Amino acid sequence: MTGAADDRLGRRHQDQPGAKPSSEPSSEQRIGWPVWRLAGVIVFGAFASGMDASLANIGLKSISSDLGSTLATTQWVTSGYLLALAVSLPLSGWLGRRYGPGRVWLASLVAFTVASGLCAAAPTVAGLIALRFLQGLAGGLLIPAGQTVLGRAVGSARLGRVMATLGIVVAVAPALGPVIGGLILHGGSWRWLFAINLPIGAVGLALGLRYLPRGERGRAPHLDWPGLLLISTGLPALVYALTAWGDRGSLAHPVVVGALAVGVGALAAFVARCLRHREPLLDLRLYRRNQVYRAATVTTGLTGMILFGSGLVFPLYLQVGQGQSVLATGLRLLGLGAATALVMPAAGRLTDRHGGGVVSAIGCATLVAVSVAFALLPLDAGEVVIQIVLALFGAATAFAAVPAGIAAYKTVTPExxxxxxxxxxIVQRVGGALGGALLAVVIARNLPDDPEGAFRHAFWLIALTGLLGLLSALWLHHALRGAEQSGRTGCAPRPGGGSAPVEPGAGVLEDA
Incomplete structure (x- = not known):
């Protein structure tokens, strides 16, 4: 049955006399198979994009050797991909309104898959870097476009459970990257690091063409080219400044200062333009009139710092601190990803029942406790202890990061x-870049003289960030309670009833 057929069934059900609307705000409302199937289709794009963020890291040395390049140049295979992700994100909203989010997702998956195949055949490192940039442009559209499709399909009352399914893949895919990459390099060429996306993309495209609702072609405003130029300059410059800060170990380095000035200046001009322009590239006025959205976005940024920052710390902790091999490190990190995946559905269900603020607060409080435990552990701690603490960290990350994003999506209209x-x-990725840069600076400065102290300082910094996340999550909880009491649209239902109305039309699959 196609997405269009699912949509017609949903609309017929709504049109029947006395039929219960599919978007009725009940946290216990059953989610039908068509929605879960749709989530499964979108998972393919999320998995490919997320895995590629870490998959190539493990092959940089092999790529350098094979293509006759320096490691400093080859690292742009990874940095260029991350910068491209930041560049393409601002276009996602406009493209979704103009062509329909389903069409954007399909086109992005095609472009991502083709670019992956070209990366696998790249003859020079310069060509590989350019193709990785194109791959990143496509990959940056996959996750927000997929989230938009799911958000419109399921409705706000059930959004937590479905978004948590997508969140499993988003969280686990980067953790699987080093493991899969290590296995590939153990028995084959680095080119398979990119060729592996070809079958994934082909399956995802076949399923998407059959089941993905395309969305209506909208009357999107004219593309704000000056705004696009500002944010396309500001975001990469800011991400590059943070990355360069980590590489050079000094915020006063001329390259860092210059990139930071360009990034902050361009983004400040972009924000000012969006607040004044009648048809902005992104509607940033959401922050002005929606306290829940403000609090949820701040919480997402702080938890993004922990999510992506810890992704840098843990491999170094195991490889440098404990002397593990690349493959052994990847296998040991499976426990972290597995714990996140197992807990994610529970985080989604609890968010639907109790709201994102309280769930995220519990996760952030646990992150603080686990980070302090890591800071106090010696580098030669036993394997069992390390795996237990890693699993607790992964579970806490799921509770901290996922509910905040869901709360942000619940409180807005489908438009x-x-x-x-x-x-x-965007906020999550910039937060992740900031977290990674700060932690890289802390570790780089202390590692030569005091390896144990280097990681201790890093985990104390993660604990501090978790504490800030806890305060932000409590702010989100307060904002959600205020919104429910005032009857704001899209708020999560409270246990026992009394939930706010949900946006019209949510929960019905769109026309294909």
């Missing part, structure tokens, strides 16, 4: 959802 998913993803 605002493309802008909301885009903005939240």
């Amino acid at each position: 605002q959802l493309p802008d909301a998913t885009t903005t939240v993803n």
Whole structure:
């Protein structure tokens, strides 16, 4: 049955006399098979994009050797991909309104898959870097476009459970990257690091063409080219400044200062333009009139710092601190990803029942406790102890990071959802870049003289960030309670009833 057929069934059900609307705000409302199937289709794009963020890291040395390049140049295979992700995100909202989020997802998956095949055949490192940039442009659209499709399909009352399914893949895919990459390099060429996306993309495209709702072609405003130029300059410059800060170990380095000035200046001009322009590239006025959205986005940024920052710390902790091999490190990190995946559905269900603020607060409080435990552990701690603490960290990350994003999406209308998913993803990625840069600086400065102290300081910094996340999550909880009491649209239902109305039309699959 196609997405269009599912949509017609949903609409017929709504049209029947006395039929219960599919978007009725009940946290216990059953989610039908068509929605779960749709989530499964979107998972393919999320998995490919997320895995590629870490998969190539493990092959940089092999690529350098094979293509006759220096490691400093080859690292742009990874950095260029991350910068491209930041560049393409702002276009996601406009493209979704103009062509329909389903069409954007399909086109992005095609482009991502083709670029992956070309990366596998790249003859020079310069060509590989350019193709990785194109791959990143496509990959940056996959997750926000997929989130928009799901958000419109399921409705706000059940959004937590479905988004948590997508969140499993988003969280686990980067953790699987080093493991899969290590296995590939153990028995084959680095080119298979990119060729592996060909079958994944082909399966995802076949399923998407059959089941993905395309969305309506909208009356999107004219593309704000000056705004696009500002944010396309500001975001990469800011991400590059943070990355360069980590590489050079000094915020006063001329390259860092210059990139930071360009990034902050361009983004400040972009924000000012969006607040004044009648048809902005992104509707940042959501922050002005929606306290829940403000609090949820701040919480997402702080938990993004922990999510992506810890992704840098843990491999170094195991490889440098404990002397593990690349493959052994990847296998040991499976426990972290597995714990996140196992807990994610529970985080989604609890978010639907109790709201994102309280769930995220519990996760952030646990992150603080586990980070302090890591800071106090000696580097030669036993394998069992390390695996237990890693699993607790992964579970806490699921509770901290996922509910905040869901809360942001729940409180906006379907028309605002493309802008909301885009903005939240931008804040999370910039937060992740900031977290990674700060932790890299802390470790780099202390590692030569005091390896144990280097990681101790890093985990204390993660604990501090978790504490800030806890305060932000409590702010989100307060904002959600206020919104429910005032009857704001899209708020999560409270246990026992009394939930706010849900946006019209949510929960019905769109026309294909």
